[in-house]
Amino acid sequence: MLNGVAITRDEPLKLWTVDVCTTTDYLVFKDGIRSFPSGHASTSFAGLVYLSLWLAGKMHVFDRKGYSLKSVILMVPVLTAILVAISRIEDYRHSAADVGWGTVIGIFFAFFAYHQYYPSITRSHSHIPYPPRDFSYLVKDNDGKVHEAEHLEAMTGIHPNEESVDETQQQQLDQLADLEAQEK
Known part of the structure; x- marks a missing residue:
């Protein structure tokens, strides 16, 4: 409300306010506000992209031996994560932006976590983890x-x-x- 008049759209910025929400159920309203980013999308992409990276390192995908089955196996976890993300949009729990940002966050953390423990999947020794970090000397x-x-x-x-x-x-x-x- 601005000067006693309900505002549903901010004309200069073309943004909508919460006044456009018509539900009277407080729990539904609160659930609609906290949908960003999609936790399902970020968690599924973080876990399943990490799994794909780990499998790629163990199977030496970039060894130039030409086995296409390796690539197919690597795509199964990624396709599963995509299925989870699409299901969040299809059952109207999240918008595409919520799921998109959840996906970006999940992929970022999957790559970050993988490279904390393993070298790049293009290396010949990508199946060997880095030596453990031991801080017991402190x-x-x-x-x-x-x-x-x-x-x-x-x-x-x-x-x-x-x-x-x-x-x-x-x-x-x-x-x-x-x-x-x-x-x-």
């Missing part, structure tokens, strides 16, 4: 100060004043370096 002593030297030495296998290196970790690093060199 330990507080009795005074509450953080000491990391001893635990960092144990974690990396590198000790001061010694030439000893943990062989298993060095082998893993050498293997990753060899894979990187083969790609180039």
Whole structure:
């Protein structure tokens, strides 16, 4: 209301206000307002696109061997996510914009989460996850100060004043370096 007159459309910006909502049921009104973005679309795309990326890495989709079945298998989770998104529009729970933005959010977080743990699916070693991140070396002593030297030495296998290196970790690093060199 503006000066006692109900306004349903803001003429300069061409925007509609809540005055156009005609329902008398408060719960229906509240449900209509909180539909952006679509949680179903964002969750399904986040999970199923992540699954497709993971499968692509495990199956080496970009190894140029020409197996089209790999691509078909990868499309099943994505098509399932699209089906979920379309069902949200078809049963009138969301508008296309709600579902579209939910889809964008889901795909963004799927790529972000995948690349936190795995290299790009175009790499030859895309099936090998990154080494785990271990923060157990950050330990507080009795005074509450953080000491990391001893635990960092144990974690990396590198000790001061010694030439000893943990062989298993060095082998893993050498293997990753060899894979990187083969790609180039």
